[in-house]
Amino acid sequence: MESIIFFVLAFFLLSGAIMIVFCKESIYSAIGFLMVMVAMAGMFALLHHSFLFLAQILVGVGAVVVLSIMIILSINLKDENQPQQNIMPSKIALTTLMVAPIVGLLLYAVIKADFTFAPIAPNFGTIEAMGKELFTHWVLPFEIVSILLLGAMVGAIVLSHRRLDVKS
Amino acid sequence: MQHLLSMILFLPLLVAFTMGIFRVSIETLRMVTFGSSLMVLLFAVVVTSYFNVEGGMQFVHNSSWISHYGINYSIGLDAISLLLLLLIALLMPLIFLAIWEEQRKGYFYNLLLLQAGISGVIMAQDLILFYLFWESMLLPIFIMIGSYGYGMRHFNAMKIIIMTVFGSMSMLLAIIYLGYTHYTTVGFWSFELSNLAQLAFDSKTSILLAGAFLLAFAIKIPLFGFHTWMAPAYSSSPTAIVVVLSAIMAKLGVYGLYRFGFTLFEIPLGFYTPYVILLCLIGIVFYSIHAIMQRDLKRIFAFSSGAHLSLITLGLFMTNIYAWSGGLYLLATHAIASAGIFLMIGMLGRRTQNIQIAHLGGIASIAPRFAFFFAFFALAITGVPGTGGFVAELLIIVGAFKYHFWVGVVAAMTMLGAILFIFWTLQRTLFGTTQEVTKHFGDLSAIEIGILTPLVIILLITGIFPSLLLDFFDASLSTNLEAFQGGVK
C-alpha cells in the first residue's frame, strides 16, 4: 500500500519537475511546481513527518506556490517579452551529459551506503516532538532563520519600492 | 666600524621615511637629502680608507633575519663592490645638486630609495637579500619614469619593468631552488652566497640555473636581443633617473654576473661563454650602428651605453686578467663619463626643452663652457687617450686578442663604433649655426660647473694615472680569477 502511494507521489513529483523545466509557458511551470510541492508534502507524510507535511502544505503550497502564481499572473508576460528560446534536443543532451556525473556520484553513494530505516519512536515527527526538538537543540538556527525572514521581508519591500530611474 | 655599511645602506631610507612622516617643505627636503647623500659619501670614503686592498671580503656583517629559512642580513664588501659603492655615493650628491630646482618632492624620495636599493645590491651577500634589493631598486625607477618622464612614459615604464622583472623572476626561481637544494643536501636552509657556492649539481641542472641567473643579468645589462627596453626607457626618463640607469644600474648587471654568476657557476657559465661573447660582439657593432640615425640625444647615448656594456660584459667573459681589469676599469670610467653626459643632456633639456638633435646646433659659439664639457664627456665615451675609457678599452682589446683573434678584431671595432655617431652628434649639437631653440642658450652656471668638474677630474686622473685605480682592485681580481680558473679546471 505504501509502495503504491510512493510510486504515485514519485510520478507526480517527477512529472511536475519535468513540467517546470520543459514547459514553454511560465504558468504551466508554476502548475508543475504546485504538483511538486504537493507531492513533496506527501513524501513527508510517507516518512512519518507529520509536522513537516503540514508545514509543507501551509508554507510551500499555501504561500510560495500561490505567491509565484500570483506574480506570474500579475506580470502577465506578453509573447514578445518572453525569452525567445527553443528548447533544443542537443542542448538537453548536453546539459544532461553535464549533470550525469553528479547524479552518478550521488546514486553511487546511495547504492554503496545501503541505508535502512531505523525503528522509530511513536511520536516521531509529531508537532509536539518537533517543537521540543526545535526549542531545545535548534533554538539558535531557529532565531537566525527568523532574522533571515525579517531580512527577506525588508529586502522584498525595498526592492519593490525602488525608484526605477536608477538604471535606464 | 662594524655598522658603517649598514649606515650607508639605511641612512637614505631613514631620511626618506622621516621626511615623509613629517611632510617637510621642499626646501628642507632638498637640504636634508643633499646632506644625507654627502654623509653617505663621507661614510664611503671612510670605508675606503679602512679598506685593505689585499683583504678580500671585508666589513662583513651577518645577523639572522628570517631564521626559519636561513635568510640572513649578510653584507660585505670587496674591492669591486667598493668601487661601485663609491661611484653611487659620489654620483648621488651631484644628482641632487643637478635637480636642485626641482619642485616635486617625489624626486627626492624616490632617489633616496633608489640609493638605498643600489647600495643594498652592492653589499648583499645573501641571495634573498640581494634579490630584495635588486627588485626594490627597480620600483623608484618605475615610478619616476611613469610620473615624471617624457613621451610615452607609461608604456615605457611598463616595458622596462616587465622585461626586467621577467628576468629577475627566473633568477628568483633559481635562488629558491639553490636554497632548497642546500636544505636537502646539507640539512638546513641557507641563502648565503659562500654556502651556496659549495653546492654541486649535475651539469644539466647547473646549466639551467646559470641560465636563469644569466637571463636576469643579460636583460639588465642589456645584451643584444634583450635590449629593446633600453632606448625607450632612457628617452622617457627624467635626468636623474637616466644618470642612474646608465651609470649604475646597467653596471649592476655586470656586477651581478661577476659576484654571483662567477662565484656560483664557474663551469656552466663556460657553456654559455661562446654565446654571450657572440651577443656582446654583435652588441658592440649593432648598438654603434643603431645609434647613428637616432634623433634624440638620450637615445643616442643610450645605445652608446649599450655598446660599452657589451664591451664590459665581453671583458668579463673572456676571463683573462687583461680583459677583467679592463672590464672593471671601463665599468668605473664609463659610469663617470655617461653620468656626465646625461647630466649635461639634462641641463641642455632644461634650457631648450628639446633634445631632438634636429633642433640644436651652434651651442659652441655662444656657450663655450657648455660645449667644452659636453665635448669632453662625449670624447671620454669614445675612449680618447687621456681619459679612463682609453685605458679600459685598450686592456679589453688586448685581452680579447689573448682570447681569440677574431674576437679581438671585433672588440677593437669599439674604437670605430663610438666615433661614428658621437662625432656626428657633436657636429649637429654643438657646432654650426644657432637655431630657434639654441638662440638664447645660457652658458653653464657656477653650480653646474661644480657638478661636472669632479667628473672631469676623475676621468682625467683615471686616464693619465691608471695604475692608481688598477692596483686598487688588482689583488681582488687576481684572486677571483685564479679561483675561477681553478674551478674550471
Add this chain to the structure above:
Amino acid sequence: MLSPDAFLFVAVVIFAIGLIGLMLRRSLFVVYLSIELMLSSVNLILATFSRVHGEMGGGVVSLLMIAVIAAEAAIFLALIIYIYRITKSVDSQSITQLTHKRDEA
C-alpha cells in the same frame, strides 16, 4: 516496506532536473522554480535521513529550510519584478551588468 533508497533516488533525480532547468532555460521564472526544485529535493533528502537515523534533527532542519524557501521566494520574486520593470522582460540574458567592459580603445 519501502527502502530509503527509493526516496533518495527520487530526490536525486529531482535535483538533477533542477540543475538541467537551471542551465537550460533563460526565463527567470523557470530558473527560480528550478532552484526551488533543488531546495525541495534537498529537503526530501534531509527528511529521509532523519527517518533513517530515527532522529528529529533532520526534520527540524528541513522545517527551517521551508522557511528559507519562503524567504528566498519573496526575494527572488521581488527581484524578478524589479528586473521586469527595468528591462520589460524576464530573460536572464538581459542582465549583463557583470560583463567585463574593455575601457581602453
Add this chain to the structure above:
Amino acid sequence: MEALLSLIVILPFLSATILGISYLIDSKKNLSNTYYATIALTTPAIVTLLSFVLAFEISTMPHDTPLYAHLFDWIKVGQFHIEMRFMLDRLSMIMVGLVSFVGTLIHIYAVGYMQDDEGFGKFFAYFNFFLGSMLLLVVASNPIIMFIGWELVGLASYLLIGFYHKVSSNITAANKAFIVNRVGDFGFIIALSVLFIALEGKGFDFEAIKEGIEGLSSSTLSFVGALLFVGAMGKSAQIPLYVWLPDAMAGPTPVSALIHAATMVTAGVYMVARFGFLYNEIPHIGEFIAYIGAFSALMAALMASFERDIKKILAYSTMSQLGYMFIAVGLGAYGAGIFHLFTHAFFKALLFMGAGAVIIALHHEQDIFKMGNLRTFLPKTFITMLIATLAITSIPPFAGFFSKEAIINHAFLTQHYTLWIIAITTAFLTAYYMFRLIFVVFFAHSTKTYPHLIPLGKMIIYPLIVLAIGSATVGFLGIGHGFAHFVALPDRATPAPTHLLEYGLMAFNPLIAVGGIALAYRLFGTNPKPSKANIPIKALFIHKFYVDALYDRLFVSTLRSLSLFFDRVVDAKIIDGFLGLLTGGYRHLGVKLVSLQNGTVKTYATYIIFSVSLMSIALIYILEAQ
C-alpha cells in the same frame, strides 16, 4: 737631462691647460691676446731651447745609447706593463728638434695670422696641446705611449680642422679626418695587440720588442707590419685613407702648415722608421709600403695638377711627398725617408705659410685663378715661396734636391724600376703643379691690381724668412749620406752605385723638374685658364678619381641605411615583434577569457555545474579505486 726630457712633453700640455682654463673662465673677453700669446709662445720657445740642449747631449753620445726619462708606471696588469717613459735617441731627437723648431715658427706666425679671431686663446690652447701630443708621440719609449700620442694628435687635428665651427662643412671635414684616422688606428691597435700577445712576458718597450721579434714567425710579423702600416696610411694620408687630407684644409692656415704638412702627417713615416727593425725582417711588406707610397704620390700629383684651391694643391703635394717618404722607408732607406721628412717640413711649412699670407692679404680668397701678379704686391712672400717651390721641385742646391734625389736613386739602385719610373713621373708632375701655382698666383695677369690688399705683419713675414733660409740650406746636411749616418737607423744595405751612374742620376732629376717647370710656364705663364673636364680622363682627375663619392656610397650611406634598418626592422619588428608575440599571446588569451565572463548569471552557473561534475567524475574515480 731626464728632467729636461720630461719637461719637453709636460710643458706644452701644461700651458695648453692654462690657456684652455683661462679661455673658459674668461667669458667676458677681458684677457688680451698678448696674455695668450705670451704663454703660447713661451712654451714652444722653451721646448726648442731644451731640445737643442738635448740634441747637443745626444750627438755627443754613441748612437745606440738613448736617453731615458722614467715618469711613472702607467699600467701594470699581469704581463701588460706599460711605463710612462720617454726615450730620446737620434731619430726622436731629430723629430723633437724639428717639431719644436718649426712649431715655434708657426706659433709666431699664428699669432699674426689669428690676431683678429675671437677664439684666439682657444686656438693656442689647441696648438700647444697638439705640440705636446706630437712630442709625446715621438719620444715615447713603447708603442702604447706612442699610440696615445698618435691618438691625441688626431684629436688635436680634429679640433683645429673644425676650428671655424660655425660652418658645418668644416666640422664635416674635421669628422672625416678623425674618423678616417681612427680607421687607421683600428689597424694600429690590432697590430699592437697581436704583437703584445705574441711577445707576452718579454716586455713591450721598443728595445724589448726588437729583441723579442726574433722568435716570431714571419707570418705574424708580416701581419703586424701590414696593420701598423694601416695606421700610417690613416695618419699620413696614403691610399686608400688619404681622403681626409684635402678636406682638412678647412682649418686655419697655421694648422695646415704645422699639422697637415710639417709634423702630424709625417708621424706615419716616423712610425715605420721607428719599427725599422721589424720591417727589416719582412721586406715584402716593405715593398708593399713602397708601392702604396708610390701610387699615392702619383695619384696626389695628378689631383694637384687640376686643383684650383691653393691650400688643396699644397695638401695634395704633401700627400705626394709623403708617398716619397714611404717609398724610402718601405725599401729600407730609413735615413733617406727621415731626411726627406726633415727637409719637407721646412719647405712645406713655408709653402703653407706663404699661401696663408696670400690668403689673408686677399681677404680669404683661396682660388688661384682669382689671383695673379702678386709678386709686385707681396714681394717677400713671393721670394720665400719661390725658394720653397724650388726646394720641393728638387732644383739644386735647395733642400728638396738632396732628399728626394736620395729616395729616387735608392729605388733605382735597388732595382725597383717600376717604383723609379713612378717616382720620376711624380717628380715631373710636382714641378708642373707647383710652378703652375707660382705662375698663376704671382705672375699671370700682369696688369692686375689689388686696391684692398691687407698689409702683412712682421709676425707673419719673419717666420717665412727663417724657414726660407732653412729650405735653402738644410739640404746640405744630407751630402754624402751624412744625415742618414747620423740618425743611425737600421737601413737595409744598398748596392753601391758606380760614380758614372750616380752623377747621371743626380743630373737626371733636376732635368725632369725643369721639364715640368717649362710645361707649367707654357700653359700658365701668362694667361692661365682653369682646366675643364672636357675629356673623361681629365674629369677623373678633377673629380679626385671619384673616391669621395665612392666612399660615401660604400660606407656612409650603407651605415646610415643599416642604422635605419636596425631601428625599424630589427628592433621594432624582429625583437619587439617576438616579444609582442609573447605579450600579444597573453593579451589574446585574456580577450578569449574575457568572453567567458559574459555577465549572464546562467553561464556562471553552468561553469559551477561543469566544475562540480568534473569533480564528481574525479570523486567516483577515486572512490572506485579504493
